[in-house]
Amino acid sequence: MHSGSMTRVWCALRGDGGVGRRPWALKHRSSKWFILTTIVCAIFTDIFLYAVIVPVIPFALTSRADIEEHDIQKWVTVLVAVYGGALSAFSPIAGWLSDHSSSRRLPLVCGLLALLGGTLLLNLGSSIGVFIAARILQGLSAAVVWVAGLALLADTVSENEVGEMFGYVLIAMSVALLLGPLLGGIVFERAGYNEVYAMVYALIGLDVAMRLLVIEKKVAKRWECVEEGSEGDVETARDTADVETKPEGDLTARNTSHAASTPTPPATPVKHAPAVLTLLKSRRLLCALWGTMVTSVVMTQFDSTLPLHVQQTFGWNATGAGLIFIPFVLPSIIAPIVGWATDRYGPRWLATAGFALLTPLQVLLRFVTHNTLSQKALLCALLALMGLALNLALPPITVEITSSVTRKERATPGLFGTKGAYAQAYGLFNTAWAAGALVGPIWAGFVRDARGWGTMTWSLAVLPAVSVVPVAVWTGGYAFKVRRE
Template sequence: MGHLQNFISGRRVDPSSPPPYLLKFRSSKTFILSTICVAVFTDIFLYGIIVPVVPFSLTSRAGVPESSVQSWISVLLAVYGAALLVGSPISGWYADHSSSRRLPLLIGLIAMVGSTVMLCLAKSVALLIVGRIFGGLSAAVVWTVGLALLVDTVGQAEIGETLGWVSLSMTLGILVAPLLGGIVYEKAGYYAVFYMAFGLLVLDILLRLVLIEKKMARQWLDDEVTNSDSSSDSSISPNRNEDAVVTDARNKHITNTDEEKVVQSNPSGTTEAAPTSSPHISKWPAMFSLLKSRRLCAGLWGCVVQASLMSSFDSVIPLFVQDTFHWNSVGAGLIFLALVVPSFAAPVVGWACDRYGPRWPCVAGFCFATPFWILLRLVTHNSLNQKVLLCALLALIGVSLTCAMPGLMAEVTYIVEAKEKQIPGRFGKNGAYAQAYGLFITAYAAGTLVGPIWAGYVEDSSGWGTMSLSLGLFSLAGAVPCLIWTGGLITKSNAKTAEERAANPLSGVTNDTLATPRDAEDIV
C-alpha cells in the first residue's frame, strides 16, 4: 500500500516510506520534458481536432440555423481565448504559491477531461460554451505550470533547447490536429474524432500521474546522486529554493561574524547595528513587477505577433485553396504540412539561443518572414506553378516563425533569472516562473484572437493581396522591439551564454555610470 501511495502522490509519507518505483527515471529531465511536451501537444490537439466537427455539432446536435453557424463558431473561439487570457495569470500565481507543480497539472488535466466530455456529448450551445471555457482553463494551467516545471528541472543553460522541443510540440498540435480531425470525421464520423481525443488523453493522464518533480525525488536521493542525473543542468541551480536556504544560513553566519567584529572594533564600546539587506517581497503578485521590464514587454509583443501570424492561416488558407485550387477539406489540411516540417528545427534554434542569445534568431525570424508574406499576393490562380509557389512560400514562412518562437519563450526565463540576481529572494521561495509564463501565454492567447480576425476581415474586405501585405508589415513590426530589447538593451554589452548571464545578470546595465538602479530594474 505504501508503494502505491508514493506512486500516486510522489511525497514521502514518513521517514520509513519506501522510494517510488523507478524514481530516477520518473524524475529525470528526459521524462519530465517528454511529459510536458505530450501535455502541450494534447492540449493544442484537443483544441484543433474538433474544428472540423463544430459546424456539425452546432447544426445537427445543437439546432443552430445554418445562417448563424459562423457567428457561433466565432463565439466559441472567443470564449476559449477569453478563458485562456483570464486563466493564465491566475494559474501562474497559484503555481508559484503552491508547494508542488504537479498538483496544478493534475487539476488542469481534470478540466481538460471535463472539456472533452462536454464537447463530445453536447446537444446545446450552452454546454458547448462551457466545454470551451474548461478547455481554455486547462490550456492555461498546462502552459504556465508546465513551462515553469521545465525551468525548475533543466535550469537556465539548456532552457532554450528544451523550450524548442515544447515549441515543436505546440506547432505540431496546431497544424496536425485540424488535418487529422477532418480526415477522421470524413471517413469515420463524429464520435470517432473524440475516440482519438480520449486515447491521447489516456496517455497524458498516465504520464502526469507517473511524473515526479525533482524536488520530490530529493526526499529519497542524496544531492550528489541528483546532481549526477542533471550534470548538464545550468550552472545556476534550478533548485534555487533549496540553495537559498543554505545560502541564507551562510549569509546569517557571515553577517553575525561581521557584526561581532564591528562591536569589538568600536572604540566607544557602544554597539551599532550593522547594515543588513533583506529581500523586499512585495505584497503584489510578481507579474506586476515583471510587467515593468522593457525586455519582457518586448518579448510579449513578439509573442503576440508570432501567434497572430501563425493562427491567421487557420482562417484564410482553407477557404483560399478551396476557392482558388478547388481542393476539398483533406487537401486544405495537407497544405499545412508545408508549415509543419520546418518546426522540427525548433530544438536547434533553441540551442542557438542558449549559446548565442535570443536576440538575433528572433529578429531574423520576423524579418525573414516579411518578404514571403508579401509574396503570397502572387498566388492568384489555379495552376501547378501557383500550387508549388504557395507551398514554397508557406514553408519559408514556417522556417521564419520557427526561428522566433524558441527565443521568445527562453527570454522569459532569462528575464526572471536576471531579476532574481538583482535582488535575491524578491519573488519569494517559489520564484515567479509560472507567473512569467502566465503573462507569456496571455500574450499568445491575445495573438490567437487577433490573427484569425485580422486575416479574415482584411481578406474578406480588401482581398488576398492586401491581407498578405498587412501581415508582412506586422511581422516586421515584431522585429523592432526584439532588436532593441531582447537579450538586453542593444547599446549595451549583453550576456549571451548562461555563464555570462550568471556573471552579469544586468546585461551590461550596471557597467554604465549613467544608469540608475531604476534604469537597471526597468531594462531587466
C-alpha cells in the same frame, strides 16, 4: 479510508515525497528526459484536442445544438473567441497558483481534469451553452498546461539548456496543429462523431499516466533523504531541492539563515511589489511578450483564411486544405537546433532574423491568386519559409521569458520570494499568445472578407515589420548598455 492512507494518496498526487516508501524507478521518473517527454505529451494533447474538433464542430452545431446553417460561422467564431478569452484570463491565475503550489504536478493534474470535463461536454453536449462551457474548460486546461508545464521545464533544466528543450515543445505544438484537423476529419468522415472523441480519450489516458508518473527533481531529492537520512535530513533536503531549482538570488538568503549558529533578532522582511507587476516593468520581458503575440498572430492567421483561399482559388477539397499546412509546419523540426544555438550564442540575432524574414514573406503571399502549378508551388514555398522564420523567432523569444526572471533574481536577491516567478512569467507569455491567437484569425478573416486576400496579407506584414527594431534592441538585454533589465 484510513487517514494515513488518505495522506499518502494526497502526497502522491502532490508529488511532494512527504510520506511512504521510495517510489519505483525514481531516478528515471525524475530524469530530465522523462520530465521533458511528459510536458511534450501534455502540450501535444492540449493542442491536438483544440485542433481535432475543427472539422467536427460545424456538424455538432447543426445536428446537436440545432443551430441554423446561416449562423454556423458566427457561432464557430464565438467558440474560438471563448477559448482564447478563457486562456488569456486564466493564464495569470494559473501562474500564481503554480508558483505557490507545493509542486508543479498538482496543477498539471487539475488541468487534466478540466480538459477531460471539457471533452465530455463537447462529446455529449446538445446545446450551444454546453459547448461554450466546454470551450471555457478547454481554455482553463490550456492555461494550466502551458504555464505549469513550461515552469516545470524551466525548473528542471539548466539555464544553458532552456532553448533546446523548448524547441521540442514547439515541435509537439506544430505536429498537433497539423495532425489534429487531418485525423479529426478522416475519422469523422469514415467512422463517425463519437469515434473522434474515442481517439481523444485514448490520448488523454496516455497523458494521465505520464502526469501521474512524473516526479519533479526537487521532490526526488526529498525521497532520497527519506530513505537515506533522518527526519531532520528531510527538512535540509527540502531546502536543498528548493535551492537547486531557484535562481542564485534565493540561495543567498537561504544559506545565510542556515549558517547562523546563534539566535539573532528577526530581520524586518523586505516587501516587494507583486511578481506580475515587477515582471511587467522589465522592458526585456515586455519585448518578449510583444514578440510572442506577433508570432501568434502570424501563425494563427491561416486558421480562418488558408483553407477557404485554397478551396476557392485552386478548387481543393477539405483534405487538400489540410495538407497545405504541411510545408508551414515541417520547419518546426529545426526548433531544437535553434534553441541550442540560442543557448550558446544568445537570442538577439536569431529572433531579429526571424521577424525580418517574416515581413517580405507575408507581403509576397498576396501574389498567390491564380489556379496554376507555379502559384501552387509559390504558396508552398512561401509557407515553408514562413514556418522557418517563425521557428527562428519563437524559441529565442520563449527563452527570454525564463532569462528575464533569472536575471532579475540575480540582480535583486529574494525579489520574488522563495517560490520564484517562473510560472507567473509564463502566465504572461500564455496571455500574450492567447491574445495573438484571438486577434490573428479575426483580423485575417474580416479583412479578407471585406478587402480580399491581398489586403489581408500586406496588412498583417505590418506587425513583424514594426517588431524588428525593438526585438533587436531588447532581446537578450538592452543592446546599448552593458546591463539593463
